[in-house]
Amino acid sequence: MANRDFWTPQQEAKLLAWHQIQQIADAKKPAPCFTVARDFGCQAYPLAEELVKRLNARVAGEPWVVIGREILDEVARLSGFSVEQIEKSQDTPNSLKAIFSMFLDSSLAEETEVFAHMRNVIRSFAKRGNCVLVGRGAVFAAAGLPNCIHLRLVAPYEFRVNKIMKSHGLSEAEAKDFIELHQKQRADFIKRFSGHEQPDDPVLYHMVLNNGLFSIVEMAEMIEEHMIKL
Numbered sequence: 001m002a003n004r005d006f007w008t009p010q011q012e013a014k015l016l017a018w019h020q021i022q023q024i025a026d027a028k029k030p031a032p033c034f035t036v037a038r039d040f041g042c043q044a045y046p047l048a049e050e051l052v053k054r055l056n057a058r059v060a061g062e063p064w065v066v067i068g069r070e071i072l073d074e075v076a077r078l079s080g081f082s083v084e085q086i087e088k089s090q091d092t093p094n095s096l097k098a099i100f101s102m103f104l105d106s107s108l109a110e111e112t113e114v115f116a117h118m119r120n121v122i123r124s125f126a127k128r129g130n131c132v133l134v135g136r137g138a139v140f141a142a143a144g145l146p147n148c149i150h151l152r153l154v155a156p157y158e159f160r161v162n163k164i165m166k167s168h169g170l171s172e173a174e175a176k177d178f179i180e181l182h183q184k185q186r187a188d189f190i191k192r193f194s195g196h197e198q199p200d201d202p203v204l205y206h207m208v209l210n211n212g213l214f215s216i217v218e219m220a221e222m223i224e225e226h227m228i229k230l
Contacts, residue, residue, distance in 0.1 A: 014065045021063035022128050030147040031063070031129030032227055035138035037199060038153035040183040041160025042211040047153065048132040050220040063130045072136045075121045115193050139204055140194035149227060150204060153219075155211035 034051065038044040045068065052064045119141045125131050126142035133142065139150045155163075157179075164175040190199045202208050207226060209219050 015071070018063060018065040018130060021130060030127055030145075033126045033129045033142065033145070033148045034132045034151055034223070035126070035142055035148060036132060036134045036151045036153065037139050037205070038135075038211070039155060039160060039200070040179050040186060041163050042153035042155050043163070043216060044134050044153055046216050047211075047219055048134050050216050051223055052132055054220055054224050065131050066134060067125050067131045068134045069136050072118060072121055072125075072133075072138075118193070137190050137193040137199070139199070140190075140196055149206045149223075151223065152200070152202070152205045152208045153211045154200075154208060159212040 034048075036044045036048055045066070048066045048068075052066050055064045118136065122133060122136060122138050122141035123145070125133060126138070126145050126148050129147050139152075142148045142150075160179060161172060161175045164170060164178055165172060168175070168178065170178060187199070190196060207223065209222070211219070214222070
């Protein structure tokens, strides 16, 4: 069942706008796509939202959208069902029903593991472009696609501890334990998902940005400038 706390009318509208743009886009000339990886505690989602806001301000129709873990997980889950089942589901947002149909050529997805579905979903979004993919090993799933720009956020440990303390209302000790737990979970996921032992390897990325030195706006400006020069 879809997470109703996440599927807001605003998110629905953004996904449907993205889908409408894709219906008329030239598949042979995919738009740019960004993937964003980060050390736990860095501001990946605020950066993605700021970047999308800046990019949408350049064109009409707001074709850019942030694709986060909730969307990727939900579409990947749906990929194990037939199109007919999805269309009849009362719990599936209309935007996902539309997007789902773009990712399958047959009426029934093959019975494969969740990770296989997720890799297919991420790569499908990346191939179409006009999106910022946050987390979920997107840099590996979208590897080799010429329209993709891969980003990684890093920051000093103290900076990340302070961010977690403020965002989650934790003590310093609790924030440190929280970072350690989630960083380990994330590393384990990436290893199982991609088989890659070093997701922080800088050669995987076009840009590695220090979240402790630059503001969200400054980083978004640098990324936008980099995209324009390509």
